[in-house]
Amino acid sequence: MSHLKILRGNLARQILNRIYPNECKKIKPSETVSVSVRNLNRNLDTKTVTVLEQNVLSSPWGEITPGKETLTEHVFKDIELWTDSPCVTCGATGRSxxxxxxxxxxxxxxxxxxxxxxxxxxxxxxxxxxxxxxxxxxxxxxxxxxxxxxxxxxxxxxxxxxxxxxxxxxxxxxxxxxxxxxxxxxxxxxxxxxxxxxxxxxxxxxxxxxxxxxxxxxxxxxxxxxVDCEDVCLIPYSSGTTGLPKGVMLTHRNLVSNLKQVQTPKIMKYEGEKGKGDIVLTVPPFFHIYGFNAILNYNLLLGYHLVSLPKFTPEDYVKCLVEYKPTTLFVVPSLLAFLTTHPMVKKEHLQTVESVMVGAAPTTNSMFEKFLLKCEKTKDQLKLLQGYGMTESSPVTLMTPYEYPPDKIGSAGQLVSSTQARVLDLRGGEALGPQRAGELCLRGPQVMKGYWNNEKATKETIDSEGWLHTGDVAYYDDDHYFYIVDRTKELIKVKGNQVSPTEIESVIMEQPEVADVAVVGIPDSLAGEVPKAFVVLKPNHKLTEKQVYDIVAQKLTKYKHLEGGVAFLDAIPRNTAGKIMRNELKVLGKKK
Missing domain, CATH: 3.40.50.980 (Rossmann fold)
Known part of the structure; x- marks a missing residue:
């Protein structure tokens, strides 16, 4: 198959039009086409071109060569260029x-x-x-x-x-x-x-x-x-699109591929050059895949000075802004909101900042405008970069280039190198064209090997053609910038943290008074979403809202607590298949 070449977009359409003019007429102008071409440089005949898939998008940044390096080899491969430069510093203690x-x-x-x-x-x-x-x-x-x-x-x-x-x-x-x-x-x-x-x-x-x-x-x-590059080296836990947290098997090749994908020249600040001595201030945790691979490993590979905090406090963060004068900030939306609105943060604290990378959840154009106003900078002076990913994709699949049109702010970006996407209609399952929302599916070398000891969940998430079904609803525009608009999956995002409703529900269901329960995320101005529980009690049994709240608080970490409240119902709305109708509960949750 070495003579098989995949072509997409306009070139594919030109070849199809030349060889199969009648077939090409059937393809809508908005559709993206792919063709495979054998012996492209020889005479084209009716046997050389085959339509593979319609409305499958590929990265505008080309392909990477994954290589055979382990993650550690790759991260430290250029260390001789900056052996004496600061690597990682604790912003709270100064230990470095x-x-x-x-x-x-x-x-x-x-x-x-x-x-x-x-x-x-x-x-x-x-x-x-x-x-x-x-x-x-x-x-x-x-x-x-x-x-x-x-x-x-x-x-x-x-x-x-x-x-x-x-x-x-x-x-x-x-x-x-x-x-x-x-x-x-x-x-x-x-x-x-x-x-x-x-x-x-x-x-x-x-x-x-x-x-x-x-x-x-x-x-x-x-x-x-x-160590072989195909060996699993990391098993972070994620709830995926639904259910209890599952071990995500990531190989050296997955993680190294993703680092190469996000270091495409046009995506990067310095167009691929390393060793520029940037100072990076970051708070997102290294025990999250975004913090580990997209922040920690990414900046180590470039020889940058990484300053981080073991625990966020406004005082320590401002101290780091003053003392280290960072050029880049890695944030989540709630931290960007803090920088924008907190009186402790002054414009002079942000004067050295040249770029802000937002991950874990999307931010808005209005928030960025407010941040620029706080800094007294223009969009040319300070870049807002956004991306999208999952634990299951190591994590980055979409990312804005360093230079991109102002009208694309709010987008999750374009596909990173060697990545394909399609958006599937939520009812019919067909691949959709531009401006039409559906489930986002992704394919590339960064996609996980599978879930640890859970073949069933793996098959539900990665189909037979290698597509990772994200459970997120998205659309792309005519320039192939993607926008995340909703979630089909059940996960609740609290300040960028994944919260599994199933996990909270299982804790509440352990109580003998409870007959049924459902947990959903409801909007919150600071956290994005917070969990709310709807509880059905057994006949002649009683529980108070505080008791249910305390039950969860004793068993689960703070961001999983029921800050959205507890409501008691006569019955949980379910469809004919017995699945919880969470959208109905979300509407009900907003009213109370």
């Missing part, structure tokens, strides 16, 4: 490492995990860490040792972490003092557990605790494995 030191610690961590903790390639390590420099040491050290990493939100409850780490069969946990009780409690339920790594703490061999500093200082020796 340069690139040379970071690379050495990664290597020593890998040898300690393989040689001292006796962890074998393919085994899982769980990370419970905020945004601190040692996050880089541990996650890339683990991957260098051939291990598979799963990270958890440090604010998760014991039940939430236990469920994830047990499902993933974690053999070791790395954390800080604040979360040591959580790690130790969870470790009791993990089979074949090999030890807890304490960042900032000392060894306690009787309890199976290893201080990270002592592991690195000991300079353990080990024969590190040869």
């Amino acid at each position: 490492y340069d690139y040379g030191m970071m690379r050495m610690m990664v290597e020593r961590c890998a040898c300690a995990l393989a040689g001292h903790l006796k962890m074998a390639p393919g085994e899982r390590i769980g990370i419970i860490l905020p945004n601190i420099p040692e996050f880089v040491v541990l996650i890339h050290g683990a991957m260098r040792a051939g291990l598979v990493v799963t990270f958890a939100n440090p604010l998760y409850t014991t039940d939430e972490v236990r469920r994830q780490f047990s499902d993933c069969n974690v053999k070791a946990i790395a954390t800080i003092e604040m979360f040591m009780p959580l790690a130790q409690e969870v470790s009791k339920s993990l089979t074949g557990y090999k030890g807890t790594i304490w960042v900032g703490g000392d060894d306690d061999t009787a309890k199976g605790i290893y201080g990270l500093r002592s592991l690195l200082m000991a300079d353990h020796k080990a024969d590190l494995p040869t």
Whole structure:
């Protein structure tokens, strides 16, 4: 098949018109066509052209070559160019490492995990860490040792972490003092557990605790494995389009491909050049795929100075703006709103900022206009960049180029390199043309291998042709900029965090008084959405709104709490198939 070439758009239409003029007349002007051409440079005849798919869009930025590098190899491949430059700094404490030191610690961590903790390639390590420099040491050290990493939100409850780490069969946990009780409690339920790594703490061999500093200082020796780029290296947990959180199997190739895809010259600030010495201030967590691959790894690869905070406070964030004078900010919409409206943030604090990258959820043109007004800058002086992605796509699939028309603000951008998309009609399932909304489906080398130990969910999300069904409703315009307009999936987005209604519902259903329950997201000016529960009680049973709220608050982390309230109904609206009619509940939720 080496002689098969895929052509799309105008060129495909010209070839079709030349060879199949009658067939070409049947194709609507708004439709996107693809053709495969054999022996393109030879005489074209009726056997050389075949229409493959209509209304399938491809990236305007061409193709990448995925390569065979592991993620750690790729991230640190150009380190010799900036060995002495600052790598990652904790904005709260000032603790910092340069690139040379970071690379050495990664290597020593890998040898300690393989040689001292006796962890074998393919085994899982769980990370419970905020945004601190040692996050880089541990996650890339683990991957260098051939291990598979799963990270958890440090604010998760014991039940939430236990469920994830047990499902993933974690053999070791790395954390800080604040979360040591959580790690130790969870470790009791993990089979074949090999030890807890304490960042900032000392060894306690009787309890199976290893201080990270002592592991690195000991300079353990080990024969590190040869890792294949197709090996799974990361299993973050996502609810996907519905249901309880599931392990997303991402390979080295998935993650490296996505880094290459977002470093297409026209997308980048410096058109692909590295080592410009930019200073990046970021808050989105590294334990989220956006924070890990699209922020942390992306900026390490470029040799930039990454400043982050383990916990957001207005005081610390403003201090970082003043002290480090960042050129780039990575934010979520709620943080952009903070920068725009909080009186503590002054225009002089933002004078060095040249670009703002918004992820996890879309922002609006009006919010950007207000931010520009706060900065007293024009759209030429400060760039707002947006993107779209999922944990299942490593994560980026859509992104605005660094220079793009002002009338496209609010768009999620265009397809990144080597990525295809189609928008499917929600009723008939056919691929739609421009300006018509439907379910967004994506295909590319960044799409996950599948869900861990869940073939059924994998088949429901990735079809036989390799299309990832996002569950998001979108449309694209005539310039192939995409706009996310709604969600078919059940997930609730709270300040960019995914909240599974099923997870909250299962906690409430554990109560003996409850006969039925449904949770939906309702609009909130600050969080975007917040969860609201609709509860049906069993006959002659009672629960108060506060009791239901407290039940969830005891079991789940804060952003999953029922800030939208609790309402009691006689029955949950369901369709003939028994599925909850969540749209009806959302309307009901807005009225109360």
